[in-house]
Each structure stands twice: as structure tokens, then as C-alpha cells.
Amino acid sequence: MxxxxxxxxxxxxxxxxxxxxxxxxxxxxxxxxxxxxxxxxxxxxxxxxxxxxxxxxxxxxxxxxxxxxxxxxxxxxxxxxxxxxxxxxxxxxxxxxxxxxxxxxxxxxxxxxxxxxxxxxxxxxxxxxxxxxxxxxxxxxxxxxxxxxxxxxxxxxxxxxxxxxxxxxDEHLHRLEEAKKRDHNRLGRELELFTTSEYIGQGLPILMPKGARIMQILQRFVEDEEEKRGYQLTKTPFMAKSDLYKISGHWDHYRDGMFIMGKEGDKEIFALRPMTCPFQFQAYLSKMRSYRDLPIRYNETATLFRNEASGEMHGLIRVRQFTLSEGHIVCTPEQLEDEFRGSLDLASFMLKTLGLDEDVSFRFSKWDAQNREKYIGSPEQWENTQNIMRSILDRLEINYVEAEGEAAFYGPKLDIQIKNVHGKEDTLITIQVDFQLAERFEMEYIDADGQKKHPYIVHRSSIGCYERTLALLIEKYAGAFPLWLAPVQVKVLPISEKHFDYAEAVAARLQACGFRVEKDTRNEKIGYKIREAQKQKVPYMLIAGDKEEEQGTVSVRSRKDGELGTLTLDEFITAIQEEIKNKTI
RNA sequence: GCUGGUGUAGCUCAAUGGCAGAGCAAUUGAUUUGUAAUCAAUAGGUUGCGGGUUCAAAUCCCAUCACCAGCUCCA
The missing domain is CATH 3.30.980.10 (Threonyl-trna Synthetase; Chain A, domain 2)
Known part of the structure; x- marks a missing residue:
């Protein structure tokens, strides 16, 4: 403080x-x-x-x-x-x-x-x-x-x-009150981004149209950016037989966190996936790979299921079903550093675009040698992988803290941490180095010398888990999203019934240009409509009355700066196209 | 999972064992509106769900579900 x-x-x-x-x-x-x-x-x-x-x-x-x-x-x-x-x-x-x-x-x-x-x-x-x-x-x-x-x-x-x-x-207590008003759990419901239902259950939020819209925008942005960076999208199943998890180690080291369907003695027991790694590995394993094929970068907008204990759920930040911008890079030892660097660069790009880059800190999460049973692999492998990772981090000049016992069960992690509005820290994005799972799954490539070798795997997220990231964005912007993310970008407000047709024409034109538009044709005064739009945090309000209709213009009001004056519709369109293209914060 | 708290109309909240209420939202009507709330009327409830105590329960007890704060765990 x-x-x-x-x-x-x-x-x-x-x-x-x-x-x-x-x-x-x-x-x-x-x-x-x-x-x-x-x-x-x-x-x-x-x-x-x-x-x-x-x-x-x-x-x-x-x-x-x-x-x-x-x-x-x-x-x-x-x-x-x-x-x-x-x-x-x-x-x-x-x-x-x-x-x-x-x-x-x-x-x-x-x-x-x-x-x-x-x-x-x-x-x-x-x-x-x-x-x-x-x-x-x-x-x-x-x-x-x-x-x-x-x-x-x-x-x-x-x-x-x-x-x-x-x-x-008093100032401190006031700040706490103000922070509460930004709480995503409250704002997200007020702004109709998400809701919950006791009939559906804990940790299973329902994304409302506006929240789903934001997720869709983020998802398209992420998948497009990943494609530019050489990723290949996979779509893998949401569940698998226990056999898969027995190989990966989830069955022994992650079972408490999984939803398992079936019981002891059943011919086949299935489990919903808590991670995508073993699934994408099967894609890799589907044919023989040469060192010339590497690195292979798989990405997937992955729905994951984790059976969190009942007291651990929190709004969109901790849930039982979530969507991770997940990916696995299979590479040679020589490529590892570049791939790690590339993953970090992607994550940094995402954070910068979202305006969260100043709010994060880095954590190097290592294993706990006193708790061997929590992990797969040998101490030598752990020390070796951690040393490789540390030297990469140091060469990247990342300012990190080290944390014992925070590693994944299969490898050390670089966690990008962020604090929510209450000061509680959570992992937003993680990049992990793994040598164990390639061995367990017998993933190999033929090297230039003709020898079969195990690759390294980088487990990484680019924008984190969409639900959690959305939660933090809600809090960061107090619900007033940057234009490119706003679920409703423009609201057209006719002065009176006489202007409904003109408002409709304006809205139709904007819609045709690809903007997300609403119009308020309720029988209310303009001040009332502005108040509502403002409370909904709509970035731009276009007031349409006699004057505008005659001149073919709109009176522009921004949620941030109030009245901006009259523009032709074309001028307005050009201005917001620019703002959206630049993803202005 | 653990500790504590909360649950009343769509939302925010009142009603301390004795007739369930207000504001906002909604609906209808009037008003035709110029940059953050026009006026009026109407409707809205088996008090989270299930038991129990009591002549009488939103209120007390038990159980359960959900939400909140924290612990533990974690993206």
C-alpha cells in the first residue's frame, strides 16, 4: 500500500x-x-x-x-x-x-x-x-x-x-470501498457479462451475450496472432480414458483435480480433461517426426475441467470449467531457448495490448525437493531442467522471484502473476519447460545424426484463461472496456420519436461497417438515455435529432470526455475505425 | 475441504416471534423530449430449497444449496 x-x-x-x-x-x-x-x-x-x-x-x-x-x-x-x-x-x-x-x-x-x-x-x-x-x-x-x-x-x-x-x-477505507465497486464479480453481473445459477452449480458461470462477445473478440484476436506466429490450431476431445492420464501422470498426481466418470470396476473410466497436453501429444505421435519438422507449435482454445474444492471458487477467477489459450511447442534442445523467448514475447504482446503489462510480476516456480511424491521424474532431471530455465530467464533479464513448490507436477514454470482488485495474487499466464512427458509418451524425433531423441516441450498460454483474463479486464477498466473490446461500441440515441428512422439508418450503416451498435428507441428524454448508456459504459453515444437529420451528421458523445461535437457519419466511422485498428486503450 | 458471515420482488435494501414493505428496474397511459434520472397508474412474493419448534416463523433450531471474506489448493 x-x-x-x-x-x-x-x-x-x-x-x-x-x-x-x-x-x-x-x-x-x-x-x-x-x-x-x-x-x-x-x-x-x-x-x-x-x-x-x-x-x-x-x-x-x-x-x-x-x-x-x-x-x-x-x-x-x-x-x-x-x-x-x-x-x-x-x-x-x-x-x-x-x-x-x-x-x-x-x-x-x-x-x-x-x-x-x-x-x-x-x-x-x-x-x-x-x-x-x-x-x-x-x-x-x-x-x-x-x-x-x-x-x-x-x-x-x-x-x-x-x-x-x-x-x-478514512482514505484507506474509502479506497477499499472504491475497489469493491470495481470487483468483477459485482460489475460483471451488473453489466450483464455473466451470471450464475444454483441449478448449474458452483464455479460454472454462464457467459451472457455481452460477456461471450468479449470472449469471442479476444479468442479471434489470440488465434489470429498465434497463426501469424507459426502455431497450428488443434481441436482435441474434452475427455479421455483413464489410460491416457495414467501415462501422463495425472492419474497419480492430479486425480483430486479431475472430474472422473465411472467407478472402480467399470470396463472403461473416462475423465474430463484438466489440461490439453496429453491430447496434443497424441497429435504429435500420429506419425514419425524429423528434426526438420521441429519446432511444432500447437495451439488450442481449450475448454478444461478441474474439480476445485468447494470453497475455492470465485467469480470468473476460479472456476471449474474454463477456456485456456493453451499451446504446446515440441522442439529440440537447441530450439528451446528461442521457443521460450517466443512464448514470452507473445504473452508480453498480449499483456501490452490489453493494457495489463504494467500490472504483472514474474514468478519462477520450482519443485519442492522435500515433497518428491508430488512430482514425476528424477531429482537430476528437475535440477537440470530448472537450471536450463533459470539461465534462459536470466539471459532474458526478467525480474522474477523464485518460489519453491509452485511447479507443475511435470516441470518448472514461469508464472506471470497479477493482483485482483482485492490485492489477491493469481497466475494469469504461465510458460513451462518439460522434459518428462516427452519420455513418458515416448515422443521422439529423428535427429540429423539418424538417432531417435526425445524433444523438449514448452507448455504455454498466450493470454491465459479467458474467464480469468476477462475478470481482470473488468476490474482494470471498471467495466469501461477499450473500444475494440467493448461489447457495445456505439449507442444511437434519437431525441424523439420523429428521429427513429434516422437513428435506424445511422445504426444500420454502422452495423454494415462491422461495428457493434445498439439504439435506444424508448420513449424517454435524451438525458435519461445518456445516463443509461453511460452506466452501461458504452464508449460512444450518437445523439440524433432534427439538426443531425437535416445535415446527415451525428452529435458524438464519448463516455470518457462527454460531448465531442458534431461529425458527419463518415468522419465518425473513420475515427473509430482507427481507434479499433490501433486497439487504443 | 476448513472457519466465519450472508440469502426477502429483476437490482439495492427494510421489516428483532404477531397483516412482508420502499427506491430503482418492468408493464400501461400521458408527455415528443437536445447531452447523466418527465409524470402517473399497475403489476411483481410459498422470504434459496427441505424439515422442525411454536397458537403464530423472513425472524428460533436442524439439514442442504448458492453467494461473500479468508485459510488450504490452484490457471
Whole structure:
């Protein structure tokens, strides 16, 4: 969270201190509650508590009042150190603190911070006294597993935020409210882009005509661009026998995420595809391949099915059926770097065109060597592939963070990450390097030396999953899409009934030119029609009355800049053709 | 899957065990409109679905489905 007056790291200290004040207040009100941890986050702080009865909204109010007292008391905050044995004695009765202290390596300082009658194990640093926190708010209470492991007990987490003055807090809360208004889940329904039905089920959104329109535009754009870049489109089945997934490793490493049809003992068990890779591999395997054929770049606008757990679905961002701009490049080891580079270039081009390029970050997702059973292949293969990938990334001068345990089960990934309007990060696009599956499927090519060799495979997406990308576009533009993407580009608004025929002629002409046009022939005043069109975020409104009809012109109003004046229809058409061609953001 | 919350008209929300309501949207009529809301009337409901408690349930309890926040998982 950016802040004009305080640097981010100072805010972290500020928030961390507030989390101690929160824990202090909870301990005063509910002495039996056990303390877990309470760090600062990117945008505030939280503290995890182990409590028999979960906190209610009323409790939060009480806790806030108690925090106020602690702040008013202006308690000095003091740091002190203890030896391990002393520390363990000090936190007697706090099992989570004991566990934390036991995990601290011998010889490392064990520090505590004390404010009044409360002291907490903490690396610090902290503010000098509790009264420095002038404005704070507890935002929510949720469940969270101890140490982020679902095998552990679920604790109660209280989230909050704080600032050095009331105004900054109010501004922050206002920003949160504004962000909510951009939430794709709300805007997407308001703008009739999608809906859901409890009869259809969770994670299965229905794309309404306007949402489907945007997806269609994106899809055509993506497929055309991929064709230009040497991709060949495939159309592979939505399901396959379990045999296929047994070879790919999905059966052993991805089964929880799949919709499986049939039961143990059935002659054939089918499963809906969670990924397209093994299907496109069958296309490759349909005949003998020479090194001269490579690289082969397959793309597919792929409908995929993943059986996400019930609590994980979210609007269009996490769903059970989705459409991935998927593709697999089969290449020689020598071609790998170029193909990776090309994939990244394509993804970057897409992001730039959509205006999302400034909003993404890169993550190099590696395997977790401690969790071998999650992956196929040997440690040597993993290390080797990861090293190759890292050197490619470094040569491309990509600014990435490394993440252990985030790899696919068959290979490491470069994930292009983006945050939604609530600050939650998700993967938008991913590019993966894979040597394992080519072996498992016995994919080969005859090299120049006459030897059969296994190719490398780049699994890649170009624009990501259309549903998720659409969600992020809705939030990015608050529903006001660039002209080339807008489901309705122009709305013709006749002043009165007298002008319906002229409005019809204008709309027909625009339609014939390929624009997406609507007209508003309701018996309403022009101000009302403008208001409606504006709320629907239509980029251009054309007002048609006596004057325009006489002169064969239109009065142009843009949703962004308001009245633009009168143009001939030809002038208007030329202008928006240009805007669409350039995909102006 | 887990923790907590929510579910009332198409939408946003009221009704704290005692007659289900408002605004917007919709429909009809009047108005013929010049750059972000014309006026009036009408209609709209087995309170998500299913059980239970009660003389009486939108309201309390149980179960279930969906949605929201978060955890875990993930594109």
C-alpha cells in the first residue's frame, strides 16, 4: 500500500505494533485465548488466535474499544532478550509460542517486546509506545490453519489496518470501498457479462451475450496472432480414458483435480480433461517426426475441467470449467531457448495490448525437493531442467522471484502473476519447460545424426484463461472496456420519436461497417438515455435529432470526455475505425 | 475441504416471534423530449430449497444449496 508520508517498511513496523496492541486487547478481554502469530502484511496486519468460541462482530467492537484504552495508556514498548530456557519458561501456557521458540536455532537471540502487562515473542522492530497508533480498524475475522497447513488446527485470524492519523485511515477505507465497486464479480453481473445459477452449480458461470462477445473478440484476436506466429490450431476431445492420464501422470498426481466418470470396476473410466497436453501429444505421435519438422507449435482454445474444492471458487477467477489459450511447442534442445523467448514475447504482446503489462510480476516456480511424491521424474532431471530455465530467464533479464513448490507436477514454470482488485495474487499466464512427458509418451524425433531423441516441450498460454483474463479486464477498466473490446461500441440515441428512422439508418450503416451498435428507441428524454448508456459504459453515444437529420451528421458523445461535437457519419466511422485498428486503450 | 458471515420482488435494501414493505428496474397511459434520472397508474412474493419448534416463523433450531471474506489448493 503506497503512502505519501510513511515509507512502506515504516508502515510494516506500524502495523506490526498494532497487531501487538490487538493481541494485548484480546488477552485482557479473553485471558484463555492462546496466541499464535501476528505479522504485518502488504496492506495491514493480522493476528491468529486459538479460541474455543470464534470471535463475532460484537467481539471485534469490544476488542477495538480495549485497543483504544491500550493506546490511550501510552505504554512504552520495550525490547528484551532471553535465553532459550528462560524464554520457554516465560511463555509457559502458550503452546504456539513454545513451538515457535523451540524452532529457533541455538545461539540465535530470542527477543520479546513488552508493553505494560503484555509481552510477545517478536523479532521487531516496533514503535516506541502504543499511543503512536492514532487510527485503526479491525476489518474481518476468518479461519486460518496454524502454520498454513490444513492438517493443523484452524485458528481465528483477525485482520486490521492502522494509520498515524484518522484521515489516512478514512482514505484507506474509502479506497477499499472504491475497489469493491470495481470487483468483477459485482460489475460483471451488473453489466450483464455473466451470471450464475444454483441449478448449474458452483464455479460454472454462464457467459451472457455481452460477456461471450468479449470472449469471442479476444479468442479471434489470440488465434489470429498465434497463426501469424507459426502455431497450428488443434481441436482435441474434452475427455479421455483413464489410460491416457495414467501415462501422463495425472492419474497419480492430479486425480483430486479431475472430474472422473465411472467407478472402480467399470470396463472403461473416462475423465474430463484438466489440461490439453496429453491430447496434443497424441497429435504429435500420429506419425514419425524429423528434426526438420521441429519446432511444432500447437495451439488450442481449450475448454478444461478441474474439480476445485468447494470453497475455492470465485467469480470468473476460479472456476471449474474454463477456456485456456493453451499451446504446446515440441522442439529440440537447441530450439528451446528461442521457443521460450517466443512464448514470452507473445504473452508480453498480449499483456501490452490489453493494457495489463504494467500490472504483472514474474514468478519462477520450482519443485519442492522435500515433497518428491508430488512430482514425476528424477531429482537430476528437475535440477537440470530448472537450471536450463533459470539461465534462459536470466539471459532474458526478467525480474522474477523464485518460489519453491509452485511447479507443475511435470516441470518448472514461469508464472506471470497479477493482483485482483482485492490485492489477491493469481497466475494469469504461465510458460513451462518439460522434459518428462516427452519420455513418458515416448515422443521422439529423428535427429540429423539418424538417432531417435526425445524433444523438449514448452507448455504455454498466450493470454491465459479467458474467464480469468476477462475478470481482470473488468476490474482494470471498471467495466469501461477499450473500444475494440467493448461489447457495445456505439449507442444511437434519437431525441424523439420523429428521429427513429434516422437513428435506424445511422445504426444500420454502422452495423454494415462491422461495428457493434445498439439504439435506444424508448420513449424517454435524451438525458435519461445518456445516463443509461453511460452506466452501461458504452464508449460512444450518437445523439440524433432534427439538426443531425437535416445535415446527415451525428452529435458524438464519448463516455470518457462527454460531448465531442458534431461529425458527419463518415468522419465518425473513420475515427473509430482507427481507434479499433490501433486497439487504443 | 476448513472457519466465519450472508440469502426477502429483476437490482439495492427494510421489516428483532404477531397483516412482508420502499427506491430503482418492468408493464400501461400521458408527455415528443437536445447531452447523466418527465409524470402517473399497475403489476411483481410459498422470504434459496427441505424439515422442525411454536397458537403464530423472513425472524428460533436442524439439514442442504448458492453467494461473500479468508485459510488450504490452484490457471
Amino acid at each position: 503506497s503512502n505519501e508520508f510513511i515509507k512502506p517498511d515504516e508502515m510494516q513496523v506500524f502495523w506490526h505494533t498494532t497487531s501487538h496492541i490487538l493481541a494485548h486487547a484480546v488477552k485482557r478481554l479473553y485471558p484463555e485465548v492462546k496466541l499464535a502469530i501476528g505479522p504485518a502484511t502488504d496492506s495491514g496486519f493480522y493476528y491468529d488466535f486459538d479460541t474455543k468460541t470464534p470471535f463475532t462482530a460484537d467481539d471485534l467492537g469490544k476488542i477495538e474499544k480495549e485497543m483504544k484504552r491500550i493506546i490511550k495508556e501510552g505504554l512504552p514498548i520495550e525490547r528484551f532478550e532471553l535465553e532459550k530456557s528462560e524464554a520457554l519458561e516465560f511463555v509457559k501456557g502458550e503452546p504456539y509460542k513454545i513451538e515457535l521458540i523451540e524452532g529457533i536455532p541455538a545461539g540465535e537471540a530470542i527477543t520479546f517486546y513488552r508493553q505494560g502487562d503484555f509481552a510477545d515473542l517478536c523479532a521487531g522492530p516496533h514503535l516506541g509506545k502504543t499511543s503512536a497508533v492514532k487510527a485503526y480498524k479491525l476489518l474481518s475475522v476468518t479461519g486460518a490453519y496454524w502454520r498454513g497447513d490444513e492438517k493443523n488446527k484452524m485458528l481465528q485470524r483477525i485482520y486490521g489496518v492502522s494509520f498515524p492519523d484518522r484521515q489516512q485511515l
